[in-house]
Amino acid sequence: xxxxxxxxxxxxxxxxxxxxxxxxxxxxxxxxxxxxxxxxxxxxxxxxxxxxxxxxxxxxxxxxxxxxxxxxxxxxxxxxxxxxxxxxxxxxxxxxxxxxxxxxxxxxxxxxxxxxxxxxxxxxxxxxxxxxxxxxxxxxxxxxxxxxxxxxxxxxxxxxxxxxxxxxxxxxxxxxxxxxxxxxxxxxxxxxxxxxxxxxxxxxxxxxxxxxxxxxxxxxxxxxxxxxxxxxxxxxxxxxxxxxxxxxxxxxxxxxxxxxxxxxxxxx
Amino acid sequence: xxxxxxxxxxxxxxxxxxxxxxxxxxxxxxxxxxxxxxxxxxxxxxxxxxxxxxxxxxxxxxxxxxxxxxxxxxxxxxxxxxxxxxxxxxxxxxxxxxxxxxxxxxxxxxxxxxxxxxxxxxxxxxxxxxxxxxxxxxxxxxxxxxxxxxxxxxxxxxxxxxxxxxxxxxxxxxxxxxxxxxxxxxxxxxxxxxxxxxxxxxxxxxxxxxxxxxxxxxxxxxxxxxxxxxxxxxxxxxxxxxxxxxxxxxxxxxxxxxxxxxxxxxxxxxxxxxxxxxxxxxxxxxxxxxxxxxxxxxxxxxxxxxxxxxxxxxxxxxxxxxxxxxxxxxxxxxxxxxxxxxxxxxxxxxxxxxxxxxx
Numbered sequence: 070x071x072x073x074x075x076x077x078x079x080x081x082x083x084x085x086x087x088x089x090x091x092x093x094x095x096x097x098x099x100x101x102x103x104x105x106x107x108x109x110x111x112x113x114x115x116x117x118x119x120x121x122x123x124x125x126x127x128x129x130x131x132x133x134x135x136x137x138x139x140x141x142x143x144x145x146x147x148x149x150x151x152x153x154x155x156x157x158x159x160x161x162x163x164x165x166x167x168x169x170x171x172x173x174x175x176x177x178x179x180x181x182x183x184x185x186x187x188x189x190x191x192x193x194x195x196x197x198x199x200x201x202x203x204x205x206x207x208x209x210x211x212x213x214x215x216x217x218x219x220x221x222x223x224x225x226x227x228x229x230x231x232x233x234x235x236x237x238x239x240x241x242x243x244x245x246x247x248x249x250x251x252x253x254x255x256x257x258x259x260x261x262x263x264x265x266x267x268x269x270x271x272x273x274x275x276x277x278x279x280x281x282x283x284x285x286x287x288x289x290x291x292x293x294x295x296x297x298x299x300x301x302x303x304x305x306x307x308x309x310x311x312x313x314x315x316x317x318x319x320x321x322x323x324x325x326x327x328x329x330x331x332x333x334x335x336x337x
Numbered sequence: 338x339x340x341x342x343x344x345x346x347x348x349x350x351x352x353x354x355x356x357x358x359x360x361x362x363x364x365x366x367x368x369x370x371x372x373x374x375x376x377x378x379x380x381x382x383x384x385x386x387x388x389x390x391x392x393x394x395x396x397x398x399x400x401x402x403x404x405x406x407x408x409x410x411x412x413x414x415x416x417x418x419x420x421x422x423x424x425x426x427x428x429x430x431x432x433x434x435x436x437x438x439x440x441x442x443x444x445x446x447x448x449x450x451x452x453x454x455x456x457x458x459x460x461x462x463x464x465x466x467x468x469x470x471x472x473x474x475x476x477x478x479x480x481x482x483x484x485x486x487x488x489x490x491x492x493x494x495x496x497x498x499x500x501x502x503x504x505x506x507x508x509x510x511x512x513x514x515x516x517x518x519x520x521x522x523x524x525x526x527x528x529x530x531x532x533x534x535x536x537x538x539x540x541x542x543x544x545x546x547x548x549x550x551x552x553x554x555x556x557x558x559x560x561x562x563x564x565x566x567x568x569x570x571x572x573x574x575x576x577x578x579x580x581x582x583x584x585x586x587x588x589x590x591x592x593x594x595x596x597x598x599x600x601x602x603x604x605x606x607x608x609x610x611x612x613x614x615x616x617x618x619x620x621x622x623x624x625x626x627x628x629x630x631x632x633x634x635x636x637x638x639x640x641x642x643x644x645x646x647x648x649x650x651x652x653x654x655x656x657x658x659x660x661x662x663x664x665x666x667x668x669x670x671x672x673x674x675x676x677x678x679x680x681x682x683x684x685x686x687x688x689x690x691x692x693x694x695x696x
Contacts (some may be wrong), residue, residue, distance in 0.1 A: 080343055212556075232346050238565065243556035251521060251553070261528030268530065268537040275537070290539070293449060301453050308462075 077093050081235060085213050092213075096206050132243040196310050197263045203261065208250055212243040353567060360570030370581045374424045375433060377441070381470040385445030388467050390474065391421075394433035402436035403689045405504050408467060409441045410495075412487035413459075413596070416588050417443050419672050420485070426673040427691060431682030437689070440471045442488075446590040452539045454593040456600060458619040460494045468495075468502050472557060479504035481689060486510050486642060486668075490604065493650075494617060497626045505692050507632045507685060510668055513624075513653060514611040515604060517645035521553055526605050535598040542590030553640055559600075562681045582673070611651045611653060624650075630658035632688050634681065639668040639696065660688060 163328060172179040216239050229235050250256050279289040381388040405619050409429075410415035420441065421429040432439055442464070447454070471480050482503050484492025489511025496503045534541065549559045569575035609615035615622040631654055635647035644663065651659050662684050664671050671677050 080346065220540045230345060231349050233349065235566075237561070240556045240561045244554060247555060252524065254524075257524045258528050260525055261530075265528075265533060268533045271537040274531070294452070294539075297450055297453055300450075 081229060082217075084232075084235065085217055088213055089210065092206060092209050098201075122296040180277075180280060183273070183280060187270070187273040187277055190266065190273045194263070194266040194270045197259070197266050201259055201263050204250070204256065208247050209243070211246045212239065215246055356571060357567060360567065360576075361611040363571055363573055363576055367576055367580060370577050370584060371423070372581060372584065373418045373421050374427055375430045380474060381442075381467065383463065383466060385447055385451065386463050386467070387443045387445060388470055389441045389443065390471075391420045391429055391439040391441070392556040393431055393438065393623065394430070394436075396434055399436075401686075401690065403438070403481075403686065403693050405477060405479065405481045405689070405693060406440060406471050407432070407481040407483055407689070408471050409439065410464060410467075410482060410484045410492045411442060411444070412485060413444050413447075413592060414589065416545075416585060417441055417485075418592070419585050419669075422585065425577070426578070426678065428672055428678070428682055431678055433687060435682060435686035437686060438475060440559060442467050444590070447540055447593045448591075449539060452535075452594040454486040454596050456491070456494070456596055456603070459491050459596065460498065461615045461618045464491065464495045465499060465502070468499075471646070474501070477504075478502070481505045481507070483507040483509065483685070483689050484511055485599070487512075490600075490610065493610065493624065493627065494615070494622050496558055496629065497622045497624050498617065498620055499539035500626050500628060501578050503629050505632070505652040505689060506627065507628045507688075508647070508650065509634045509681075510636055510639055510647065510671055511633070511650070513605075514608065514646050514649040515606075516611070517643060518580070519645050522641070523605055525549070526601055529601075531598045531602050531606075535594040539594050540591035541594060541597045546592065547587060547589050550641065574661055582669075607620040611649060613653075624653040625655035628656050630660075630692050631656045632660045632662065632685065634662045634664060634671070634684070636664045636666050636668055636671045639671075641668045658692075 167296065173185060216235075219238055219242060220235075229238070275290060279291060282289050376392040377389040377394070379387055380390045383467065408422060409417070411420065421427040424430065429439055430443070439471060444459075444463075468480055468482075472478060479502055482492050482496060482505075484490070484507070486509070489508040490513065492506065492565050493508065493511070493513065512520075517523075538545075566576075567577055569579075603609045603615060607614070610622065610624065613621075613623060613625075631650070633647060633650050635642070635644045637644055648661070662681075664680060666674055666677060671681065
């Protein structure tokens, strides 16, 4: 019986080690799609399932595939700001390249400054994104540590004899570790900093694009915003000029039951 | 060397793979899922807003009928068909079965033209108009108002500003005190530059909010939920239910930029509603004006609107007829779980019936 338990722990240890290896590889490669070499059968099994599911399952609202990598929790979280459509922007990269070659003087000074601000915003965004990615990676490592600890504590009295039990326990550990972080002030600040930096980048990008649109006398979002504001003001003035309708009509306050009224209305 | 446990695990995986393969076929056969089930008709529309009236239930017992019509004010986040997802998961159907005359506001999908809509537009323009239409349609002066989630917060504001139009107020998973320790979304909002957010995005993308909601429990919501799906992927009915829920979760309208900014800044960050410092359209929103009967329903395991955000309503409203109902479940379970279907509509109908006879 003891021998059997030892083997049980072996495969769990192997699975946890494999997860650590995968996380470390992902961290090094900075490639969200990268996977560790699927040497053990557990991992191969799961990946086969993921691939099959990824081909068939409906896509979620932000275009990501939730099942594509059930272990990549950090990537899913970063998606909150990525949904603003800013990361991996070739435009921002172009801005950075252009900056190296253009001095902010002369006729193109204003445009150059715009590109410089865009590049600076992009760099800041990437830096904070990396910080947050590191924090989320640590959550996943800590979750595996906690999982090891929980498995040890269960010991022979409550052996883990199925992959599903191990997986569910991993989820539980992950949520526990993450919850402590998520409620912390430092995490709230870091996540907000990324959001703010992303919005700064987006604003800078809009400025650069709008400048280009104006060169061709094409409408811009700023112009649309002005129109929407004006329409809103005019609408408000119009409603104020009309008599109020919201007050209840006192004549309706009769004892007549609404049932009769409804019936009467239906007969009509 | 033979190892019993590894053999068992290998079998587990083989079974899983086989089930998975069969499930893929089932998934392909499901097709598109239908949403909403109870017959209804559009009785009013304004801008993106549509007001519906549901057809009375044929099985409703006449003597149980609730005289005063009920208007449901749903949140702007997500779509209101959650209240009537499918025949056996429909709070609205269960209310109709109990003799309620149900109206529902669908706020629609805001677009760029709506980015400057404010909270006051919803509380002092759209909602009063819907109340007027419901009242005129049914021949009453006062209506019963059921506010859901953010729609409950808007309903509270309306009831405080126009208490003479609300006979009974029901709030469901409604945040009123946003600054409680359990409220993770509030913590995350604390350092966000909301002015910049609204300015840069215009309308705040629904996808962005969804990603934040998933971030509240990332391991469960991004991973475990889909692994658990394998347990019933061969059951077409269960699969349909799952896909229907997925559709609802990710069918998220963008939030009108200025409305979102005001809501997050005034109500969430500054907690003005609970503090009594909220002003809309130049008028103070004083919850002490909410003197009509109030039924406050919240969920004990709600990770989006923790009970601690809803419970303080009791001390904030001026009503002497306050009731609370704590449902054992989560934010979504309160609409669709089997226990919710049995418990919530009955509680609402009974509570309203008890007050329907009163003057």
